Amino acid sequence: MTNPDKTGEGAGTAGREAITGATDVVSAEQRERHKDHPRRGRRGGRGRGEATRVPDADFRSYHGRPVLNQIVWEARDIGGYLFLGGLAGASSVLAAGAEHTGRPELARPLKYTALAAISGSTAALIHDLGRPERFLNMLRVFKPTSPMSMGSWILMGYGPLAGVAAVTAATGWFPRIGRAATIGAALTGPLVATYTAPLICDTAVPAWHEGYREMPFVFASSAASAAGGMGLIVAPTAQSRPARRVAVGGALIEVATSTYMERRMGLVGEPYEQGRAGKLTRAAKALTLAGAVGAVLGRRSRAVSAVSGAALLAGSALTRLGVFEAGVQSAADPKYTVVPQRRRLEERKRAAAKTG
Amino acid sequence: MTQDESPSRKGFFTDTSVCIGCKACEVACKEWNMVPEDGLDFLAMSFDNTGRLSADTWRHVAFIEQREPLGHQDSGVGRPAGEGPGPVNLGMPSFGLPGQRTGEHDEAEGGDFRWLMSSDVCKHCTSAACLDVCPTGALFRTEFDTVVVQEDICNGCGYCVPACPYGVIDRREVDGRAWKCTLCYDRLGAGMEPACAKACPTDSIQFGDVDELRERARKRVEDLHEAGVSSARLYGEDPDNGVDGTGAFFLLLDEPEVYGLPPDPVVTTRDLPSMWRHAGAAALVLLAGATAAFAGRRS
Numbered sequence: 001m002t003n004p005d006k007t008g009e010g011a012g013t014a015g016r017e018a019i020t021g022a023t024d025v026v027s028a029e030q031r032e033r034h035k036d037h038p039r040r041g042r043r044g045g046r047g048r049g050e051a052t053r054v055p056d057a058d059f060r061s062y063h064g065r066p067v068l069n070q071i072v073w074e075a076r077d078i079g080g081y082l083f084l085g086g087l088a089g090a091s092s093v094l095a096a097g098a099e100h101t102g103r104p105e106l107a108r109p110l111k112y113t114a115l116a117a118i119s120g121s122t123a124a125l126i127h128d129l130g131r132p133e134r135f136l137n138m139l140r141v142f143k144p145t146s147p148m149s150m151g152s153w154i155l156m157g158y159g160p161l162a163g164v165a166a167v168t169a170a171t172g173w174f175p176r177i178g179r180a181a182t183i184g185a186a187l188t189g190p191l192v193a194t195y196t197a198p199l200i201c202d203t204a205v206p207a208w209h210e211g212y213r214e215m216p217f218v219f220a221s222s223a224a225s226a227a228g229g230m231g232l233i234v235a236p237t238a239q240s241r242p243a244r245r246v247a248v249g250g251a252l253i254e255v256a257t258s259t260y261m262e263r264r265m266g267l268v269g270e271p272y273e274q275g276r277a278g279k280l281t282r283a284a285k286a287l288t289l290a291g292a293v294g295a296v297l298g299r300r301s302r303a304v305s306a307v308s309g310a311a312l313l314a315g316s317a318l319t320r321l322g323v324f325e326a327g328v329q330s331a332a333d334p335k336y337t338v339v340p341q342r343r344r345l346e347e348r349k350r351a352a353a354k355t356g
Numbered sequence: 357m358t359q360d361e362s363p364s365r366k367g368f369f370t371d372t373s374v375c376i377g378c379k380a381c382e383v384a385c386k387e388w389n390m391v392p393e394d395g396l397d398f399l400a401m402s403f404d405n406t407g408r409l410s411a412d413t414w415r416h417v418a419f420i421e422q423r424e425p426l427g428h429q430d431s432g433v434g435r436p437a438g439e440g441p442g443p444v445n446l447g448m449p450s451f452g453l454p455g456q457r458t459g460e461h462d463e464a465e466g467g468d469f470r471w472l473m474s475s476d477v478c479k480h481c482t483s484a485a486c487l488d489v490c491p492t493g494a495l496f497r498t499e500f501d502t503v504v505v506q507e508d509i510c511n512g513c514g515y516c517v518p519a520c521p522y523g524v525i526d527r528r529e530v531d532g533r534a535w536k537c538t539l540c541y542d543r544l545g546a547g548m549e550p551a552c553a554k555a556c557p558t559d560s561i562q563f564g565d566v567d568e569l570r571e572r573a574r575k576r577v578e579d580l581h582e583a584g585v586s587s588a589r590l591y592g593e594d595p596d597n598g599v600d601g602t603g604a605f606f607l608l609l610d611e612p613e614v615y616g617l618p619p620d621p622v623v624t625t626r627d628l629p630s631m632w633r634h635a636g637a638a639a640l641v642l643l644a645g646a647t648a649a650f651a652g653r654r655s
Contacts, residue, residue, distance in 0.1 A: 062418060062616030063401040065408060069523040072514040093643060097650040130512015130532025134492075137511045141493040144632075145625055148515050149491035190639035197638070198631040202489060202624050203518040209624055212631045216638035224642060245649040331518060338613045341620035 059342060061334040068204055068331045077128035079324035082196050083317040084121035086223030087230065088114045089193030090250075092162055094227050094243055096186030098235075099179070106243060107182075108169045109234035110227065114185065115166035118159050118192070147199040158192050161185040193223035200327065206268040206337060207277075207330035208323070214261035218323075221257060222316045224250030225288060229312030232295060232305040240305065244295050247312055251292035254319065255285050268336045271329040272322065280322035288315030365501035366544060367603035368553065368561055369569040370475055371576060372615075373588060375560040377403060377473035381415040384555035388540065389414065392530075408616070409476055411528035414537040415552050418615050420472040474615050475552070475561055478503070478524045478537035479592055480603030481623065486516035486525050486536075488625040494534075501566070502539040502603060510534050521599070521621035539603070566603055576607060585609070591617060598622030 061067075091114040098107035126135045139156065143149035161184040168178025194216045201212035208215070228247025231240050258281070262269040272281050291311030298304025330336040385391065394412035399405050402419035409416045484503045487495040494509035495516060505525075512532035516525045525536040540550035548554070553563035562569060570593050580588035591612050592605035598621050612619045 060611060060613050062420070062614060063404075065401075065616055067521075067523050067613070067616060067618050069408070069410065069517050069520065069526045071518045072527045090642065090646070093646045097646055101650050128514070130514065130527050130534075131510070134509075134511035137492040137494070137509060138513075140509070141491070143491065143493070145488040145628060146491045146515070147628075147631075148489065148513060152491060187643075190642040191635075193642060194635045194638045198628065198635050201631055202628050203515075204485065204521040204621070204624050205518045208518075209627070212627055213634050216631075216635040217641070220638040220642040224645065242646075242649040246646055249645060249649070327518070334613070334616075337618055341618055342613070345620045 059335060059338045061338055065334065066332050067334050067337040070331055071203075071205065071328055072130075073128055073324075075321060075324050075328070077124040079321040080317075081121045081124045081128075082200070082219070082320035082324065083226070084117040084124065085196055086193040086219055086316065086320070087226045087313070088117035088121065088162060089158070089189035089191070090220075090223035090227030090246075091117065091230060092158075092165070092182075092185035092189035094231055094246060095165065096182045097242060098231075098239070099182055101242070103235070103239040103242070106231055106235040106239045110231060111162070111166040111169045111182070111185075113227070113230050113234070114162045114189070118155070118162050122155060122159065147195060147202050151195050151199055154188065154191050154195055158185060158188040161188060190220065194220050200323070203327075204337075205327045205331045206340065207265070207271045207326040210265045210268045210340075211261045214257050214264070215323075217257045218254060218261060218319070221250045221253035222319045225254050225291070225312045226250075226316035228295075229291060229309035229316070232309030232312070237300060237302055237305060241299075244299060244305070247295050247309065248292045251288045251295075251312055251315070254316070255288055258285070258319065267339055268330060271326040271333075271336070275325075275329055277322050277325035277329050280318050280325055284315045284318035284322050286315075287311045287318060291315055362499055365566040365603060366539065366563070367480060367502075367566040367569055367605070368477060368539070368550070368563055369573050369593075369605060369607070370477070371560050371562065371573070371607045372472065372474040373560075373576075373580060373585065373607055373609060374558045375417070375473040375475055376558055377417055377419055377471070378557060379406075379417050380555040380557060381475045381552035381561055382406060382413070382417060384551040385415045385537075388543070388551035389538070391535075392528075409478070409522075409524045409526070409536075411526040411535040414477065414535075416476045418472070418474045418476060420610070420614055422470050422472065422610070424470045470609075472609055472614065474606065474608065475556075476615070476617070477552070477604050478539070479522055479599070479605070480537075480539060482595065482600035482602070483623040483625070484599070485519040485521060485623045485625055486534075488623070488628075489515045489519040491515060498541060498544075500539065500541075500544050502541065502544075504538045504541050505534055505536060507533055507535070519624055521618055521623065523616075569605075573605065573607060580607075598626070 091110045095107045095110035095114060098104070098110065126132050129135055138149065138152040141149060142153060161181045164181035165178060165185050168174050168181065197216035197219045198212070200208045201215050203209060224246050228243045228245075228250055231243025232247060235243060262272040262281075271277050288311070291308045294304055294308030294311060298308055391414060392412050394410060397405055399407050401407070402421055404417065404419040406413055406416050480502045484495075487497060487503050491513060492509050492511055494506045494511070495503060496506065498504050510533040512527055512534065514527050514534070516534050517527055525534050527534050540548070543550055549563040553561045562572070573590050573593055577588050577590055587609045589608055590605060591608050592602035595601035600623075608615060
């Protein structure tokens with residue numbers, strides 16, 4: 001018998017071409033489209049244990065097509081929303097701290113930041129709906145099994161608080177109400193910054209779901225880094241010391257937790273290193289680390305602090321876009337769906353064989 | 357409605373061993389449900405030019421060509437001997453260049469080639485991720501234990517799309533809402549079977565009470581195993597699987613991933629309580645960390 005199913009284990013995403021028979025009469029484009037169901041015998045050469053970083057790409061699929069339907073969200077809308085929500089939430093926390101420790105030059109601009117960011121993120125969310133005019137349907141139900149439903153309610157609570165805090169700070173009206181709103185926004189802000197992790201992880205997208213333990217910490221620290229960075233831009237150095245601490249701490253934790261997450265995920269962490277997602281993730285880490293270093297070294301210079309703050313903001317935004325893109329890439333390749341599930345099945349089979 | 361009056365759970369048993377790839381189910385589904393055209397393309401994937409399940413494809417027939425020594429598929433397996441007409445030549449496509457076939461040879465050896473054909477559909481999971489994550493309540497569970505989108509509620513948030521572990525539900529770009537198989541909710545209400553099952557000429561798609569279908573499926577696998585088709589296995593029917601059993605399940609002749617199905621899908625919301633705990637902890641860490649940053653010497 002001939003062996004028709006030769007598997008070309010290529011590098012990158014364009015690997016695994018179908019070579020089933022007359023390759024000469026098939027155009028390169030057709031072969032590209034006609035991707036393979038790779039050869040049988042998955043047992044051979046299978047890497048065991050979590051430590052393996054070399055993927056075992058020996059798997060079968062339906063003509064190389066993805067198992068999952070692709071995410072329909074726009075990177076700009078939802079990636080942007082993840083960033084802006086984090087910036088808003090953490091800014092409110094810093095603003096409250098600044099207000100209560102007598103740092104009005106730090107508090108006021110951060111309140112404006114929070115209002116602007118949460119308004120922008122809400123607009124992005126509505127824009128991303130297939131039926132934007134029906135956005136109020138989000139408030140039809142209160143549904144703990146849906147992070148998007150819970151998020152809508154969190155935004156409903158947080159948004160007005162952030163708004164009142166910003167408006168009272170700007171006008172000086174109703175100072176008592178303003179203080180209460182500032183505290184309220186500071187208490188709900190961390191939820192705005194972190195609920196977005198369950199939002200994306202509560203899907204079948206491998207690069208998102210598998211990171212559900214670390215993702216909230218990545219998002220929280222990334223939010224802290226962004227808000228701290230904003231504090232460095234807007235406040236004079238005399239009042240920005242806490243923002244600097246938050247920025248540097250957030251930046252270091254962000255880089256550490258996201259790196260840990262990508263490594264712990266093993267095969268499905270691969271998209272964070274490859275293609276567009278890889279570029280975004282690497283750029284995010286570089287900017288975040290550079291911003292942290294600048295924030296420490298330039299602590300006496302307003303200009304260096306501001307530039308460092310901008311780097312931290314950019315790093316935080318790129319972190320979220322990288323996470324978003326990694327999800328898209330992991331949904332597009334059947335490998336990330338099939339291989340971990342197949343491993344799970346075989347481990348279960350082995351365990352059953354042992355006990356039974 | 358009291359417990360006694362509620363109808364039993366309805367579903368599909370798709371027996372791919374008798375699927376002939378006629379795509380009548382795809383057509384019937386489109387006709388009945390008025391699903392729009394979704395691109396007339398040649399995908400260069402065997403005889404499959406539909407590609408996948410989507411907002412505009414609620415039944416999708418997969419075609420897989422394999423060089424397997426146990427080539428021939430005998431659609432008569434399990435039929436009582438001597439009763440009824442024998443197998444009929446349905447004019448199935450065969451391997452090899454046109455005009456080079458020697459009919460005899462094919463007949464005698466059955467070839468070292470087999471077709472796998474399977475009509476895929478929404479699984480109507482017991483624990484349905486799409487339904488869990490829907491923020492508007494547009495997705496709901498019917499009295500037939502099926503999962504259906506209410507198109508007058510759906511605001512097109514798109515959350516159900518990546519939530520589905522099978523890649524079934526999708527957003528229709530031209531109207532912005534999510535669509536998928538309804539198990540012909542309207543026909544069920546009128547006591548009729550879904551359009552695809554009605555149209556299936558070989559009863560590859562069987563509609564009925566899920567309990568009874570499970571029984572029938574188990575029997576069918578036994579028969580096939582007895583007849584030497586050792587590759588036959590059921591997919592999705594197990595109430596202990598990652599989605600607590602599907603309402604639409606399958607008899608497959610190879611591993612699920614070969615048909616484009618996930619081998620061991622788990623409903624994503626199973627981990628949601630843990631996700632909320634982690635998110636809550638992260639929120640507290642953020643609050644505590646920021647508070648700590650304000651502690652100490654003022655400057």
